[in-house]
Amino acid sequence: MSTGKKLFIKGNEAVAYGALAAGCKCFFGYPITPQNDIPEFMSKAMPKAGGQFVQAESEVAAANMLLGAAACGVRAMTSSSSPGVSLKQEAISYMAGSELPGVIVNMNRGGPGLGDIGPSQGDYFQSVKGGGHGDYRTLVLAPGNCQEAYDLTMLAFDLAYKYTNPVLILGDAILGQMKEPVSVGEPIAVDEAEGGDWKLTGAKGRPYRILKSLHLEEGSLAEHNLKLAAKYESMRGEVRFESFETKDAELVVVAYGSIGRIVKTVVRKLRQEGLKVGLFRPITLYPYPSAALVELAQEGKRFLTVEHNMGQMIEDVRLSLCGLADSAFFGFPPGNMPTPEDFEQPVRQALGR
Amino acid sequence: MYQDVIIAGFGGQGVLLIGNLLAYAAMDQGLNVTYIPVYGAEMRGGTANCTVVISDEEIGSPIIHRPIGLIAMNRPSLDKFQARLKDGGVMIVNSSLIDPGLAEKTRIKTFMVPMNQIADSMGNPRLVNMVAIGAFIQASGAMPVETVVKSLGQVISPHYKHMIPQNAEAIEAGAKAARG
Amino acid sequence: MTEKIAFERPKPLADRATHYCPGCSHGIVHRLVAETLQDMDLVENTIAVSAIGCSVFLYNYIMVDTVEAPHGRAPAVATGVKRARPDRFVFTYQGDGDLASIGMAEIMHCANRGERVSVVFVNNTIYGMTGGQMAPTTLVGQKTTTCPSGRCRDSEGMPIRMAEIIASLGGTAYASRVAVDTIKHLNQAKKALRKAFEVQVNGLGFGFVEFLATCPTNWKMSSIDANKRIAEEMIPYFPLGDFKDVTTGKGVC
Incomplete structure (x- = not known):
């Protein structure tokens, strides 16, 4: 590509x-x-x-x-x-x-x-x-x-x-x-x-087309x-995600985007100490990679969700894990610039080390 | 191979430019590199700093709280970042503007470089940033000084191409100052 | 005795009853638009942008490719359409609430950029579809469901004269106000509409026609009285005529 x-x-x-x-x-x-x-x-x-x-x-x-x-x-x-x-x-x-x-x-x-x-x-x-x-x-x-x-x-x-x-x-x-x-x-x-069967080009040699979101006729909106x-x-x-060092991990940290890569630095550091921690980084947030999380949960892993907010994606992590496992949460408040040091302690704590 | 550095100074000292220069030099060597600037809402004045991370591995965080390298081009930069520098880290101090007595010389490998004097002696005060990066490359051993010189053309606009030899000289002068 | 057809339905106009109330001007304006598209041979090259309000069902009556815009945003949507397909003819059809209230920013900037689009603006001084609330063009003293004592200048401001405002913008090639209450006015209206379309086709700039229109239901008037109100109350405040015409140099600027 x-x-x-x-x-x-x-x-x-x-x-x-x-x-x-x-x-x-x-x-x-x-x-x-x-x-x-x-x-x-x-x-x-x-x-x-x-x-x-x-x-x-x-x-x-x-x-x-x-x-x-x-x-x-x-x-x-x-x-x-x-x-x-x-x-x-x-x-x-x-x-x-x-x-x-x-x-x-x-x-x-x-x-x-x-x-x-x-x-x-x-x-x-x-x-x-x-x-x-x-x-x-x-x-x-x-x-x-x-x-x-x-x-x-x-x-x-x-x-x-x-x-x-x-x-x-x-x-x-x-x-x-x-x-x-x-x-x-x-x-x-x-x-x-591309788009040949719906796009507007002027109704030349074909019936005219309407692109709309209004559906007032009975049953029409429900059908839509x-x-x-x-x-x-x-x-x-279309689900996409990155799994990093999750294979033998006891704790999987779930984080996306920039926070995911910052957590990766923490994972690398703790791995050097022999701690079994991995990173699961969703790349598609919708659709959410729930099935992959379920697999990890079925392997008996524990979870920590880290976000640069006060708790949003954690809801999708918990929904995904529903009944199989829970996820701890660490929210880093917007307004501060996150660094690996900010996440190291929460990860250690979740690991219980 | 891993190297990170926070480069900090006044807006206008060319801090971001040498951050880019270092990053290009790393990229030209086939290394992974991240560069991230931090600045306030204002367009002019104030302080500026950037963080460059270079590694032969995939880079995780582009933001570093405890760096192993620091270039402090003015006093506020030293005040803000020195304490964060890891033990045994490399610090380049602009001794033209910063009292050398403020440096934690025992904890940190400190290099006093009178950047403004050196630039002035070369007849162009604006070369101060090139002196700084030259000193850092020499002191950290992150890469050969020539590789940075070779990448100058990537950060200096074609309009100022004629300035490249003088910038190269300033990098060498900085490196020489760090060799002591 | 042989039959002589004096009056035919323009081809782009659908052969169906409209949802408009008796005495409403939308039907007439729809017909004028359809006739003009046909006269100028634009039907198969047109992309229309419908708006929100009574005319939201424009696409049920004028049979051209149509995209529905959110309330007030038709000029922005039309900008996107025209930029994507500069070779197509693009028009919006908007009411007074849509264009002069919630969509004021979009219409002003679309005109000011001189987008090569044409705007059909139907001003009946009231929100029709939502049930007769005050519009930005509601006349002082006019009673609506949200100014039950009549529009008051001190608290609700004066009715906005859109054709004059649009004429003052640099990208406008043609801005006119017309009425459809008499045969004479109808003929003038059709000419104005054609010009608003022509300035787009000829690449001269933004074309705008304001139609003074009736809303007998929400005015609580008979169709005949509503039609009379155009001349008696609306035209005195909203004068007819061209406010800008770059093809003749006429207009305010």
């Missing part, structure tokens, strides 16, 4: 390169820290790629522009950070209801409210539980390093079209601002036929919701 030259770039830029490589042709943005590198990059890159960049009047408008471009079957993206993503939820709900494909990037910052511009995982609930109004789901991909940010952004476009559904990239201010070497490739050729639910169930096959 990512052969070719190696660039030393920020996670934000990796997302933008990934979008370009995936054939993104429309980008709609609005400035907010810590994701400004993405619209800045796209303002230069989109015209060169024969596409369009619009700095919208608001995140509300940017997300609705995404909806419009998606309705035309053109690969499109918008990006923001937490407060801005709250504003995008309206369009995301409509896109889910109208079954439109699009990629939405959230470089999570501290909240609630204006919070700060530092990293946070406070938007887990918003990302994986729907976010906007109504009964819907979005696929959620959580990269833990810059290469993954690139690769998963490319994947996000494919998944968006495969399921005609919005796909979220959930990073944070650490991933957005840190730089790593990233292998990038040339843009793929997007299949002209059943159809959507079946679609969300079919996304199960």
Whole structure:
């Protein structure tokens, strides 16, 4: 997927390169820290790629522009950070209801409210539980390093079209601002036929098409919701995760994104002391890798969930483990910059060492 | 191979640039590397610092609370980060701006480098960051000094290409100062 | 005796009864839009953006590719559509609550960017679908379910004149206000609509037509009285005419 030259770039830029490589042709943005590198990059890159960049009047408008471009079957993206993503939820709900494909990037910052511009995982609930109004789901991909940010952004476009559904990239201010070497490739050729059976092109030589989320006729909305639910169930096959040193582990630490990689440093250190600890890092947050957690639980392992919030993903860990095991929890409050030292003691404590 | 370093100073001292330079040098050698800047909301002034981690293994945390390397280009940086430096770690102190008496010389391998004087003597005060990175590379032994010099072209924009030889000289001067 | 057909349904207009109340202007405006699309041979090249309000079912009556926008966001959705497919004809169809209240930011910036889209704005001074609440264009003294004593300037402000505001923005190529209460006005309206479509097709900029429209049900009037109110109360406050026309240099700026 990512052969070719190696660039030393920020996670934000990796997302933008990934979008370009995936054939993104429309980008709609609005400035907010810590994701400004993405619209800045796209303002230069989109015209060169024969596409369009619009700095919208608001995140509300940017997300609705995404909806419009998606309705035309053109690969499109918008990006923001937490407060801005709250504003995008309206369009995301409509896109889910109208079954439109699009990629939405959230470089999570501290909240609630204006919070700060530092990293946070406070938007887990918003990302994986729907976010906007109504009964819907979005696929959620959580990269833990810059290469993954690139690769998963490319994947996000494919998944968006495969399921005609919005796909979220959930990073944070650490991933957005840190730089790593990233292998990038040339843009793929997007299949002209993509979205051919639903996209709006003008009703030439075929019946006209309507893309909508309103279902007032009796029974229509119920039928629609059943159809959507079946679609969300079919996304199960997209589950991705990383297991690190879990094989003989007594304790498995569950952590995603930037926190996952910081925990990995702790796992390595404790392994050097001979402590049997491993890391389970969900890469898809929806669908959640529950089955893999159940397998670990069946092997008799204990769990500690570590998050950069006061307890959100822990609910999905416990739901996954339901009845088989429990998970301890350590929440690192948004507002502080996490380091391996912050997680070492909680891991030792959970290990009972 | 593993090396980490926090590089800290005033905004405008070129702290982030040498962080990038070090990272490029590591990348050019085929090593894994992470770079993360930390800064306040303000665009100008204030303090700046970045953390670079270099390893031949996959890198876990890009953020390091207790580093093994520190470049302190001004007094607030020393005050903030010296205590966090691991025992036996390497610290480069800008003795042009920092009282050498403040360094924990017995706990830490300390290198006093009068960065501003050296840069001034070369006729360009802005070379202070290059002096600093040269000293660090020499003192830490993280990689040969030439590899950093070779990567200069990756962080200096084509417009300032003519400045590369002078920057290279400043790196060498920093390395020389660390050799003592 | 031979039959002579004097009046045909425009092809893009669906052959079905609408859900609109008797005396409502939406049917007329729908017909004008359908006729103009047909006259300009745009039907198979059009992507419409429907809005929220009584006209939410636009796609049931005008048979062109259509995407439904959230409340007020049609100009943003239309921007996305047009940027994705610059070679297609794109129009929005919005009411006064949708366009001049919740969607004020989107319409202003869409016009200001000079998006090559056309906007059909139906101003009937009231929220129709939700049951007759005060709109941003409700006239001073007009009673609605949320200003039961009549709109008061001191607490609710003055009705917003959209055509004039849109005309003042740099990206607007054409901004006009029309009415559909008389044959004369109907003919003027059709010309204005065509121009708002033409400025898009010719790449000149943003096209905007405000239709003064009736809502007999929520005005609690007969159809005839509602039609009379257009001339007696609305036109005096919302004057008809072109406020900007880059093709003739006419207009306010």
